[in-house]
Amino acid sequence: MPQIRRFLLSWNxxxxxxxxxxxIFVLAILLDRASPFFMTWENWRNILDQSALLVIISVGMxxxxxxxxxxxxxxxxxxxSGVCMALALHSGLSVEASILLGLAAGAAAGLxxxxxxxxxxISPFIVTLAAMxxxxxxxxxxxxxxxxxxxxxxxxxxxxxxxxxxxxxxxxALMLALLGxxxxxxxxxxxxxxxxGGNEEALRRSGIANKAYKTIVYTISGLTxxxxxxxxxxxxxxxxxxxxxxxxxxxxxxxxLGGTDMKGGRGSITGTVMxxxxxxxxRNGLTxxxxxxxxxxxxxxxxxxxxxxxxxxxxxxxxxxxxxxxxD
Amino acid sequence: xxxxxxxxxxRISHLSKSYGNISALRDVSLDIYPGEILAIVxxxxxGKSTLIKILSGAVKPDSGYIKxxxxxxxxLSPTKAIRLGISAVYQDLALVDCRDVVSNIFLGREIVKxxxxxxxxxxxxxxxxxxxxxxxxxxxxxTPVGLLSGGQRQGLAVARAIIQGGNVIIFDEPTAALGVQExxxxxxxxxELARAGMAVVVISHNLHxxxxxxxxxxxxRHGEIAAVxxxxxxxxxxxxxxxMGAPQITRDVNFSGVQxxxxx
Numbered sequence: 001m002p003q004i005r006r007f008l009l010s011w012n013x014x015x016x017x018x019x020x021x022x023x024i025f026v027l028a029i030l031l032d033r034a035s036p037f038f039m040t041w042e043n044w045r046n047i048l049d050q051s052a053l054l055v056i057i058s059v060g061m062x063x064x065x066x067x068x069x070x071x072x073x074x075x076x077x078x079x080x081s082g083v084c085m086a087l088a089l090h091s092g093l094s095v096e097a098s099i100l101l102g103l104a105a106g107a108a109a110g111l112x113x114x115x116x117x118x119x120x121x122i123s124p125f126i127v128t129l130a131a132m133x134x135x136x137x138x139x140x141x142x143x144x145x146x147x148x149x150x151x152x153x154x155x156x157x158x159x160x161x162x163x164x165x166x167x168x169x170x171x172x173a174l175m176l177a178l179l180g181x182x183x184x185x186x187x188x189x190x191x192x193x194x195x196x197g198g199n200e201e202a203l204r205r206s207g208i209a210n211k212a213y214k215t216i217v218y219t220i221s222g223l224t225x226x227x228x229x230x231x232x233x234x235x236x237x238x239x240x241x242x243x244x245x246x247x248x249x250x251x252x253x254x255x256x257l258g259g260t261d262m263k264g265g266r267g268s269i270t271g272t273v274m275x276x277x278x279x280x281x282x283r284n285g286l287t288x289x290x291x292x293x294x295x296x297x298x299x300x301x302x303x304x305x306x307x308x309x310x311x312x313x314x315x316x317x318x319x320x321x322x323x324x325x326x327x328d
Numbered sequence: 329x330x331x332x333x334x335x336x337x338x339r340i341s342h343l344s345k346s347y348g349n350i351s352a353l354r355d356v357s358l359d360i361y362p363g364e365i366l367a368i369v370x371x372x373x374x375g376k377s378t379l380i381k382i383l384s385g386a387v388k389p390d391s392g393y394i395k396x397x398x399x400x401x402x403x404l405s406p407t408k409a410i411r412l413g414i415s416a417v418y419q420d421l422a423l424v425d426c427r428d429v430v431s432n433i434f435l436g437r438e439i440v441k442x443x444x445x446x447x448x449x450x451x452x453x454x455x456x457x458x459x460x461x462x463x464x465x466x467x468x469x470x471t472p473v474g475l476l477s478g479g480q481r482q483g484l485a486v487a488r489a490i491i492q493g494g495n496v497i498i499f500d501e502p503t504a505a506l507g508v509q510e511x512x513x514x515x516x517x518x519x520e521l522a523r524a525g526m527a528v529v530v531i532s533h534n535l536h537x538x539x540x541x542x543x544x545x546x547x548x549r550h551g552e553i554a555a556v557x558x559x560x561x562x563x564x565x566x567x568x569x570x571x572m573g574a575p576q577i578t579r580d581v582n583f584s585g586v587q588x589x590x591x592x
Contacts (some may be wrong), residue, residue, distance in 0.1 A: 186445045188438050191431055198424035205386060205422045206436035206488075207407035265426030 013268040020274040024065040024281065031285040038288055045166065051193075051327025052169035053231050054250055055273055058258075059180040060224030062272045063252040065218045066184070068197040068264025069124035071218065073113060074225040074251055076135035078244030081106035081229035083139045085155075086148040086239030095155045102233075103226045109135055109190030110222015114215030124218075132248070139241040149238040159235030169231045176224065193217055197264015253304040254279060256311055263315055279303075332357070337362050337496055337527050338383070338414070343392035352378040353389070354551045360496060365518060365528040367559075370548035371571055377419075380498050384416035385409035410436070413494035414476040419501045421485040425474030429466055430455050432473050433488050443581050452516045458487045458587070462517055479510030486517060497521060501532040503537055515541055535564050549573050 031038040040232065057074050064071045085102035109131065116127045158168050184190035192213045195203055203210040228247070233239045256262055257278065258271030279300060286296045336359040345353040360366055370376050380389035383394070384402035393400045396412045404412070423432050430448070433455045437512045441447045459466055464483030466476065473481065473486050482502060489497050499518065503511040519541055522528045532538050538545060539559055546552040547570040554570045 033332045162547065182445075186448075188440065188446065191427075191438060191446065193422045195427055195435065197425040199422065202422035202424050202435065205406050205416070205418065206385070206492075207385075207405075207410040209407070261426075265424070 013259045013266065013271055015133055017268065017271050017274060018272060020222050020258065024274065024278050027278070027285065029223045031281070031288065034285070035288045036327075038285065038324070041165075043203060043284065043288075045170075047166060047277070047280045047284045050209050050284065052173035053228050054247075054254055054276045054279065055173035055246075056169075056176055056224055056231065057228045057251045058254040058272045058276055059176050059222035059269060061248075062180065062258070062260055062267050062269055063184065064221045065252070065260050065262060066193045066197050066264055066267040067214060067217050067219070067254050068262075069117065070128060070252065071110075071113065071124065071221045071225075072128040072248045073109065073131035073135055074221060074228070075244035075247035076132045076139065077106045077109045077222055077225035078232060078247060079239075079241055080109065080135045080139040080142075081226035082233035082239040083148065083241055084232055085230065086151070087142060089151050089155060090148065094150060098155070099158070099230055102149040102229055103223060106174040106222040106226020106229060107219050110225070111215065113222065115216030116220060118211035136241070143239070145241060147238050147240045148184045149236075151234070151237055156234050156237050158230055159233070159237075169235065172231070176227070176274060177269055177273045183195055184267065184269055187247045189213065189216065194265055194267065197261070199264070203208050221266040250279065253266065253300070253307070257304065258306040259311075261315060262308070262311055335362070335398070336360055339395040340379075340383070341395065343379070343382060343389045343394070345375075345382065345387065351549050353382075356392070356551075358550075358553065358556070360527050360528045361531060362495060363522055363525050365522045365530060365542045365543065367542035367545045368529065368531045368548060369533075369535065369538060369545055369567065369571060371556075373550075374412060374548040374571075375551040376548055377500065378551075380416065380500055380529065380531060383409065383414060383496075383543055384418075385414075386416075394427055404554050405413050410494065414496045414498065415489035415492040415494040416498040417489050417500065417502060419480070419504065423473045423481060423485060426472055429459075429471055429473060429476075429484060430471045432484060433458070433491055435488060435494075436448045436454055437491055455487065458490055461484065462487055462490075463513070477510075478505050479507070479513065482506060482510070482514055483517075486514075490521075495525070496527040496529065499528070499532075499533055501533065503532065503534060509563060511537070523590045536573070538567075539564060547571055 028039075037043055057078065061071060061074060080103040083149065084105040085098045088098035088101045093101070112158055113124075113127055113131050116122055117124050140271075161168050163171055184193065192203060192208055192210070196210065200210050203213075232243045249250070255267070255272050256266060256277040257275035258273070260267030260271065282300060282303070283296060286299065338359075338360040340356060340358045343356045344351065347586065356375070356379060368376050368379065378387060382389045383401070385408055386407040387530065388403040393402050394404060395401075395449055396414070401408070404414070409416075424435065430451050434451050439447045439450050439454070441450075455469055461482055464480060466480050466484070473484065476484065482505075502514045502518070506514060515537060518528050518530060530538075530542065542559050544556055544558055545562065545567060547567060548554045554573070557567065557570075
């Protein structure tokens with residue numbers, strides 16, 4: 001079936017983005033028809049606010065998946081860094097110092113993942129699966145399983161304050177996405193991130209500190225997860241040891257849906273952001289339409305499955321993963 | 329054995345390397361000169377790849393040292409080798425197939441502006457210049473490298489070695505995967521590099537090519553240097569004998585076995 005193969009080969013990031021854009025557009029029209037409330041600014045601010053956390057986490061996840069890795073620990077890191085911020089705040093530390101401490105905890109968890117993966121050459125899946133459990137465990141131990149709540153206004157501002165028509169999480173998500181796109185497309189770190197997913201040995205032989213770059217990528221993922229922790233904790237005015245539960249799956253889904261190859265080497269922050277928006281709209285729409293949350297889970301799962309099947313079919317025909325194009 | 333009094337860019341002294349019980353290299357000493365093409369030949373497992381991997385920093389030797397310019401090193405890392413001016417074009421080419429031509433040519437040598445952002449325009453211009461000078465025709469620099477032909481890929485790997493800016497360039501079986509025309513191109517390219525004053529080291533199974541381009545031939549056998557010969561003063565049959573280790577074996581290779589089978 002050469003036509004199908006040619007079609008899949010021409011399926012690049014741009015095409016994924018056009019398709020995502022169209023889907024978002026069509027979905028918006030459908031939801032607008034279904035509910036007059038959908039197209040109000042109030043509702044859109046709600047969608048953006050709900051998507052902000054996922055965007056923040058998914059920027060880091062895009063980097064990880066571009067290296068052909070995976071980070072299953074981001075949800076747990078979100079919880080741990082929130083807990084660290086809460087404990088620091090309640091111990092009397094300033095808001096700034098507490099936030100920095102929480103971010104440092106997330107970055108440290110990511111660094112730890114990165115070192116194990118790059119230095120000991122262990123599969124990212126295994127390392128971050130263990131890290132997920134360990135990190136969540138530490139968050140539970142530190143809080144004894146009880147949520148910590150009640151922070152100053154200057155802290156909760158980070159989750160529910162106002163900056164013009166939007167709130168800080170939306171702004172942070174936007175800034176992180178822009179920064180992430182710039183780094184991925186225009187810096188050495190981004191170039192090496194993508195090359196790591198293609199041929200790590202080629203980097204090593206070109207004199208690039210491949211292991212250091214890989215470690216940096218997981219540290220970035222830990223840091224973005226910690227920024228997510230700030231958003232969740234400040235928004236809810238509560239540090240919940242079970243915060244960010246299954247968030248890793250949503251982030252992975254957003255990244256894949258956005259056109260980033262699960263096998264690395266190719267990826268786009270723009271696509272990731274669009275996918276986050278699509279997932280946010282879908283959740284919002286299904287809620288507006290009063291569809292039970294079980295069906296939401298099912299719908300989103302099915303969409304992710306379709307995205308992964310397309311990605312997989314395309315990869316089988318794409319160059320760069322040892323499966324070169326064969327003559328018809 | 330030919331010797332040159334001085335002026336070597338690299339002097340390899342008493343290098344040894346073993347993998348477990350198997351010794352891949354034993355007490356190998358060799359000089360590499362600028363403007364010269366040196367061929368390294370030998371049977372499979374003779375230690376050719378190990379030798380060039382040590383030179384390019386991919387493998388650490390157990391003992392011996394490598395003198396580059398005035399300094400001696402016990403081993404090189406890929407980073408150090410490139411910094412010292414030693415570039416390698418590996419047999420597998422070490423390309424990142426999913427990335428485009430420019431990213432591959434500049435892998436590890438990206439041009440940045442404001443100390444941070446990659447200067448794509450400048451890189452494309454420079455890549456085009458080097459590819460043109462090598463007469464490698466690649467229509468779009470944005471093509472993923474995995475979609476290029478064998479010759480284009482080889483040309484690209486050479487372009488990268490040139491961008492790395494060294495004065496020693498090592499080729500590992502550069503023509504093994506290529507057709508006749510593409511092989512001729514690569515051979516011409518190696519000659520031009522040597523003419524430009526670079527030291528060219530080439531590993532090849534193809535004695536025909538070796539005699540066409542090399543000035544000296546280093547024969548490895550069982551991890552040791554069997555001989556270093558001047559191409560002008562040796563015959564291919566002599567080199568084959570050195571590679572195989574015994575003259576009578578080369579006679580056996582002359583299909584005499586097949587004939588005796590037929591006689592039976």
